[in-house]
Amino acid sequence: MKKLILYIPILLVFIFSSCEEVVNIDLEESEPRLVIEASIVWFKGTRGNEQSIKLSETSPFYEEELIPVENASVKITAQDGEEFVFAYDLNGNYVNTGFDPDLNQSYQLEIIYEDQVYTASEKLISVTPLDYVEQTESGGFSGTDIEIKAYYTDPAEEQNYYLFKFRDDDLSLEIYEDEFTNGNQIFGYYSNDDIKAEDLIEIQIQGISKSYYEYLFILRSQVGSSDGGPFETMPATVKGNIINQTNPDNYPFGYFRLSEADSTFYNVE
């Protein structure tokens, strides 16, 4: 909701049929840093035993091929002491097929890479299921874009935070909190002018913690769907919850989180 209010300044750019051009800007290159994508997602109706964690390194801005990290040791320890070792597969992915997810239980992540130890702990957050999906056609600046609304019912008794993933040709991440919608049936919203009839859109709702919501809030503002300029917020360093215990200054990017999720596929009409 809050984010929607922010769409306004983009208007300005629309109004004055401004001119966009790809330009050459020389950029400095910073030292590579470890990136940890430790997202344990347990879909409703599955055992959630197959999980993977992806390790890579940052690369210069214009060179995007993923730099996989291959020789790390990766392990998750549950609150009850059970250990899950993740073995290297390929492309920086480490997998475990015997994971045992348990709602609201705490888990510890430990990664050892180049003699440095990285740790984090987080709870597995539950989520309410998706109720239904609705399609309308009055979105965007033209008022004719297809809009997808994925409804869910927010539980009233607690504070909830949500991550929505909409995958069409591109992937879109939307985050919501229930400050102004507590206990109501409300929707995750997706609209852009590329959505067309016959598209098959994958929709996911994931339960996330407050601190992961805050992390994603900053992360998203770094990427931005808008075009820069006077109404942009200042860039920030996005620090996650994974701590380098050996050398805190050499902090990693990424986050360790565990979410329950529901998903559905929607055929655009």
Place this chain on the structure above:
Amino acid sequence: MKFRYLALLLLFLFFNSTVNAQQLYTLNGVITDASSNETLIGVNLLVPEASTGVVTNDYGYYSIKLPQGEYEIEISYIGYQSIQKTINLDSNQKLDFQLTEASESLDEVVITSDIEGLNIRKPEMSVNKLSISTIQKLPVVFGEVDVVRSLLLLPGVSNAGEGSSGFNVRGGAVDQNLILLDEATIYNSSHLFGLFSVFNPDAIKDLKLYKGGIPAKYGGRVSSVLDIYQRDGNSKEFKMQGGIGAISSRLLAEGPIVKDKGSFLIGGRSSYAHLFLKLTDNENSAYFYDLNTKLSYNLDDRNKLLLSGYFGRDVFNISQNFENTYGNAVLNLRWNHIFSDNIFTNLSVIYSDYYYGLNLNFVGFNWDSGIKNLNIKYDFNHYINDNLQLKYGMQNTYYEFNPGEIKPIDEDSGINYFKLTNKYAFENAVYLSAEHRLSDKFSAEYGLRLSTFLRLGQDEINVYEDNHPVEYDAERDIYREADILETVESSRSEVLKAYNNFEPRIALAYTLDENQSIKASYNRMAQYLHLISNTSSPTPLDVWAPSGSFIKPQVLDQYAVGYFRNFKENEFSLEVEGFYKDIDNRIDYIDGANLIANNAIERVVLNGESRAYGMELLLRKNTGRLTGWLAYTLSKSEQRTPGRTAIEPGINNGNWYNTNYDKTHDLSMTGSYELNRKWQLNANFIFQTGLATTYPNAQYEYEGINIPVYGERNGDRLPSYHRLDLSATYEPGVKEGKKVESFWTFGLYNVYNRQNAYSISFRENSDTGENEAVRLSLFGIIPSVTYNFKF
């Protein structure tokens, strides 16, 4: 202790000026325009025999004390024919003068007597005045005459890029400008997100921008004062004027209510709805309008009432899904009263508000926010003798802040009603200021303002552990919102937090010879309101927040020195100034601060500081066929927020970083050439260092999206900004028997079509999947035509 010395100094100066008593008489009156009875601000009245003079105040009033005798007095004002008159002063006299506009014709000799001469002597510095007729001739984007855009051509004034809102003075932020329209505070000076300002040029009489040496009369903002006066209206005859432009049209009517005693003025301006949007066959619209009104009435020789109003709105509407309205409203009643021949007073009662409303149909809610204030000011101009003038008065302002209210539009809406806690405050000030000629060569303006700010009780007050609303997580090395321990309530009559500030102001001028002077000034100012905004330039939905227990008032100290010179009998003038200022308690925002609908702003802000320093040069050519100026500013504007304790990093690791509006070099040249009676040619050239920005220095993939990694905050620069604008004004002249005067303005903005960077953004190309840098430029070459008329 410091203030005791200052008080002693003041006493000494008074005493010093009152020792040589002799029989003095007062000459006082009002100076007006002969054709409309409009009062004239800043008219020079010179008494060469006594080598003294006076300048009319904001209401056209002057008063001067002279020894008994016969004097030849000279009255001069830019754009008007000067008057010389011999008077025999053997008693106190009230003498009003009427000035006739100088004919536009070049062949006639227009007396340009010592207009600048007095300014060389006056301690006033760091002040820029622009006449409306100058502003009207400047080439501007879309041909829309604009007050704030014109200010940007002056030294020390800039903004955060084309299409950003407001203006920045000497490295100060947009919310640090006090903008007064007929003494009322304007909270947002922009239409269309900053493309145009809210001031209708037809309704404006005079404007003055104080960048430094700010008199004690003004307070509440730390960076500058833009003091704008609306016209009173013609009390002689009914007149209309207007204009038709590319973006907006204007119409203004004025005339007598009672001839020579009272007048009205009503002016409206509106942009064309659907202007840019209709082309794309949809139901969107974007427009603005504003309305200026004024009634003035002379009750008698000593009393005058003025009622003025302003109402402006911007409206955006997108396909019924989204509706956004915002703007200022001001209503203001003033009473001018002359107590005795040498005491002029003005009492103002002002209501002013700023409203921001949003209707998001597709999500199902309305949003309202705003600020309201009621302000009472009582100002005295006391003319003690020809060497000393005192200004003193008091100002009281009551504020009500509505940070936001969310209302579901119907029962089906998934949004719950929510009201962010209203906040209330009282701001009071008393001031005393003296304009004092200490000797033939030395004059001073000094004063003291005592301001207090009382934050009043409200429904919900959050309590935090150790009084720290922002928490530092040392392990993750991030700041985050602290938990609210409890919420307490307090009554509106209770004072939650009080602040007092002594604000000394002093400006000195030393005349080297008839044409040269040096000046120096110091001022301290306090600002109790903060515009909560973490974008590069403020947006209309930013809310104002009062100081209180957690957010402290901003306090500025500014020092300036200058050298002033007139050349070739005032054909040229040169002003060179250097300044340094620092501001305590400039707030900054923690990473990821969400300011929208945030009921506890204190949980995302940290108190920091800012500073700016620089050099300004203004060379003007005042007379002849070619007039204009060259303005150059070399400056630096920075900000930092260190950690509260040794282990905290603060913001940007506690290092100084460039503000978003920092421009090292800022050069503008403006010229106007009178080709003949009908044609006038104008040109601007602007060159500026590119704005500070932050570029990425790495990237990574996370959850399927590419994330850029940014370097030092504002450590990079956009490419340099430059452009040339041209315009021509054509006045066909008045035909026999016809009363309509008209003129055309033809403009060409950005003549060589420079693609100036509005922003450089970094993104993944959705076709190739590769990262790229994209330059967005807003205005290429833009031709325009505007038609103006008057009858």
